[in-house]
Amino acid sequence: MDNSRRSYRRESQETRRADLISATQTLVAEGGPEAATVRAIAARAGVTAGLIRHYFQSKDELTRAAYRSLMDGMTAKGADALESVGASPEERLAAFVSASLRPPVLDAGAVVLWAGYMHKVRNDAELLAVHEAAYTAYRDILQRLIAALKRDVPDAQLRGEAIACNAVIDGLWVEGSILPDAFEPGEIPTLGLRSVGAILGIDLLAHTSMLTDPRKTLA
Amino acid sequence: MDNSRRSYRRESQETRRADLISATQTLVAEGGPEAATVRAIAARAGVTAGLIRHYFQSKDELTRAAYRSLMDGMTAKGADALESVGASPEERLAAFVSASLRPPVLDAGAVVLWAGYMHKVRNDAELLAVHEAAYTAYRDILQRLIAALKRDVPDAQLRGEAIACNAVIDGLWVEGSILPDAFEPGEIPTLGLRSVGAILGIDLLAHTSMLTDPRKTLA
DNA sequence: CGGGAAATTGTGCATCCGTATAATAAAGAG
DNA sequence: CTCTTTATTATACGGATGCACAATTTCCCG
Numbered sequence: 421m422d423n424s425r426r427s428y429r430r431e432s433q434e435t436r437r438a439d440l441i442s443a444t445q446t447l448v449a450e451g452g453p454e455a456a457t458v459r460a461i462a463a464r465a466g467v468t469a470g471l472i473r474h475y476f477q478s479k480d481e482l483t484r485a486a487y488r489s490l491m492d493g494m495t496a497k498g499a500d501a502l503e504s505v506g507a508s509p510e511e512r513l514a515a516f517v518s519a520s521l522r523p524p525v526l527d528a529g530a531v532v533l534w535a536g537y538m539h540k541v542r543n544d545a546e547l548l549a550v551h552e553a554a555y556t557a558y559r560d561i562l563q564r565l566i567a568a569l570k571r572d573v574p575d576a577q578l579r580g581e582a583i584a585c586n587a588v589i590d591g592l593w594v595e596g597s598i599l600p601d602a603f604e605p606g607e608i609p610t611l612g613l614r615s616v617g618a619i620l621g622i623d624l625l626a627h628t629s630m631l632t633d634p635r636k637t638l639a
Numbered sequence: 640m641d642n643s644r645r646s647y648r649r650e651s652q653e654t655r656r657a658d659l660i661s662a663t664q665t666l667v668a669e670g671g672p673e674a675a676t677v678r679a680i681a682a683r684a685g686v687t688a689g690l691i692r693h694y695f696q697s698k699d700e701l702t703r704a705a706y707r708s709l710m711d712g713m714t715a716k717g718a719d720a721l722e723s724v725g726a727s728p729e730e731r732l733a734a735f736v737s738a739s740l741r742p743p744v745l746d747a748g749a750v751v752l753w754a755g756y757m758h759k760v761r762n763d764a765e766l767l768a769v770h771e772a773a774y775t776a777y778r779d780i781l782q783r784l785i786a787a788l789k790r791d792v793p794d795a796q797l798r799g800e801a802i803a804c805n806a807v808i809d810g811l812w813v814e815g816s817i818l819p820d821a822f823e824p825g826e827i828p829t830l831g832l833r834s835v836g837a838i839l840g841i842d843l844l845a846h847t848s849m850l851t852d853p854r855k856t857l858a
Numbered sequence: 859c860g861g862g863a864a865a866t867t868g869t870g871c872a873t874c875c876g877t878a879t880a881a882t883a884a885a886g887a888g
Numbered sequence: 889c890t891c892t893t894t895a896t897t898a899t900a901c902g903g904a905t906g907c908a909c910a911a912t913t914t915c916c917c918g
Binding site for chain 4: 644645647648649650652655686687688689690693694
Binding site: 426428459478 | 904905907908909915
């Protein structure tokens with residue numbers, strides 16, 4: 421009598437995996453890791469819970485995939501800002517910094533998502549490797565942009581500058597996302613540009629020729 | 640027949656609450672929020688699970704208390720570094736920055752603990768208030784130390800400088816804790832001092848007269 | 859237009875979660 | 889030394905969780 425099984429469509433492996441990963445990220449961003457249960461993930465992805473184990477050997481594996489996808493996506497979004505920007509090294513650096521401190525990178529959900537995986541990064545060797553790779557990749561982009569400025573600094577100093585600039589960006593990214601109301605509109609990107617500029621000894625704010633000019637919001 | 644109930648000692652309310660809070664923090668730091676179950680917390684604190692509800696109306700309330708304690712403790716540890724330090728404003732600022740980037744503040748467990756509460760901060764008004772208060776308190780200390788430098792800068796600029804310095808410290812704190820092997824010994828505090836100095840336009844490294852001199856580890 | 863591989867569903871299970879509450883032990887008061 | 893208070897233990901309950909596995913549907917291939 422209850423021959424009423426749910427009808428469904430077969431999807432490609434890539435699509436289903438991407439959907440499940442995306443659903444996981446959304447749920448963690450919204451309600452933290454504890455909200456991302458297999459049932460909730462499946463519901464969000466429009467499938468039933470059992471399917472998860474058809475594509476991932478365990479929930480942990482899905483978790484790892486979701487974290488990998490998050491980290492790759494974040495650096496990619498930052499690097500995207502470099503595509504359509506002038507050739508001036510200062511302009512390129514300014515665009516990269518600014519893009520990292522504006523939506524969609526500056527986003528409370530992204531921070532919660534990133535933070536939600538923190539302890540797994542500490543306890544899982546594979547995730548630690550992913551984190552380190554993503555961190556290094558982002559910092560390398562930064563270091564290359566800094567090196568391109570052609571100031572007269574020793575190579576050894578570049579590494580420290582990149583680490584420091586990365587740190588300011590990270591710090592502003594976290595607090596700017598969690599406490600958006602604690603800052604003026606545009607204050608976060610402006611402070612990022614000013615701080616990175618100060619660390620490098622140049623004036624980055626003078627090289628922001630974007631549509632939404634951060635200088636307008638300068639105090 | 641099994642008249643074998645566990646023997647116990649009565650403790651003061653403050654002791655028990657502190658023990659339960661401490662156990663919660665330890666567990667979250669070690670295994671993330673999901674490891675901090677009522678049973679695990681009770682076991683770590685040396686009591687049985689039922690007792691938690693005698694001191695806290697719910698597990699959420701214990702969670703909130705643990706977060707409050709964490710945040711208060713972190714700023715307190717940083718401020719402690721100001722007690723036994725010379726009167727020079729530069730020295731005091733340098734000591735504060737340096738202390739925030741060394742153990743016990745720079746600690747992977749602390750970062751995991753802090754990150755583990757992130758999503759609760761977003762979804763719980765009370766925790767958000769705690770976070771904002773702690774963030775503001777820390778930044779105010781920083782801003783006062785910066786103001787004491789008696790450079791000739793407009794008041795409006797002080798706020799931005801404090802936010803930026805706070806951000807560098809936060810960023811270095813996170814990455815330095817999670818990836819300790821990615822940095823040279825002493826590199827993190829040194830970079831913190833150099834960056835904060837650059838943002839403020841002064842040389843902080845020249846004012847670090849501590850036993851463990853960060854200049855020794857300069858590249 | 860079958861037939862067969864496999865993608866997807868549905869169900870059940872052991873375990874763990876937070877909470878409620880009754881039973882008991884400890885410790886101070888008189 | 890007993891009485892009273894209450895801190896603490898112990899047990900039970902309903903619900904949720906990750907996972908295993910059998911049943912069913914889809915869709916491609918010949």
